[in-house]
Amino acid sequence: MRALLVVNPKATTTSGRTRDVLIHALRSDLKLEVAQTEYRGHARDLAREAAEDGTVDLVVALGGDGTVNETVNGLLSHGPGEKVPRLAVVPGGSTNVFARALGLPNDPVEATGALLNALEARRERPIGLGKAMTEGLPDRWFTFTAGLGFDAGVVGRVEEQRRAGRKSTHALYVGQALRHYVTQREQRRSGPVALEMPGHEPVPGLVLAIVSNTSPWTFLGNRPVYPSPLASFDTDLDVFGITRMTAFGTARTVRQILRSHSASSDDATPVGPSGKHVVSYHDARHFTLVSQEPAPFQVDGDHLGDRSRVSFTGVRRALRVIV
Structure with a gap:
């Protein structure tokens, strides 16, 4: 099998x-070409060239979710x-939600072993993806969230903190979330975003809208975060607001x-967040988020x-993944 390994050297x-x-390890089982990313968007360019070339069977991404x-x-x-x-x-980032x-496994060496086992067993899985579309801009596929x-x-x-030299850590995300909460006082009371979904009344006033293609949405260390616990690679998209x-x-x-995210009995439906100001939809094929201001x-x-x-x-079954 001919493969391209896309490596983020800053992982x-x-x-x-x-x-x-x-x-x-990968070269022991694959006809492997290795390419390191040199700029933002380079992994996209390398993968596009591999897809257009027509002779590459597999593209392996070594890096984080980006x-x-x-x-x-x-x-x-x-x-x-x-x-x-x-x-x-092969996960190489700080969070690795998709992997x-x-x-x-979150460890890159263990994940490589799992990949080699999957290749030997010819094991693959078709997964659904989400696609975000803005008029005048390129469409953007996403694997787990928008x-x-x-x-x-x-x-x-x-x-911004990372560009200033800070290391990406879970503590950095928590700290910036608290800072953002303090500084966004007016928008916390009445958000600018509205959800428009066919067959439903518009939902205005959203402070945030999280679109999930799978669950968990992210991790805090080893702790999973579940705004939409029913989200799955096998369904369409979930929305939490x-x-x-x-x-x-x-x-x-x-x-x-x-x-x-699971209720007490093993076969019970997973329980998501609820409350007066919580909005949630499961398995939605098409919808639009509109903001009164950018x-x-x-x-x-x-x-x-x-x-x-x-x-x-x-988009269901959009991509085949070795897993």
């Missing part, structure tokens, strides 16, 4: 020595299809999304600037 949790060991997202967008530059190379992931949602409003604002703050972020209500919702927007933890209108669609 948080992999050293050069670790990467060399992983490359050696590297994976770029790789997916490169593979799907011309849309899903049987000729699109398969995807494999962990697939059930892969968001408009408060959560994307936190992502933007974290990226909050119309008002009071101190008490927000603390209650945070406790709910951090608790175990609001922060993110996909898979990557801040993409401000948007006033973003449409979403769930």
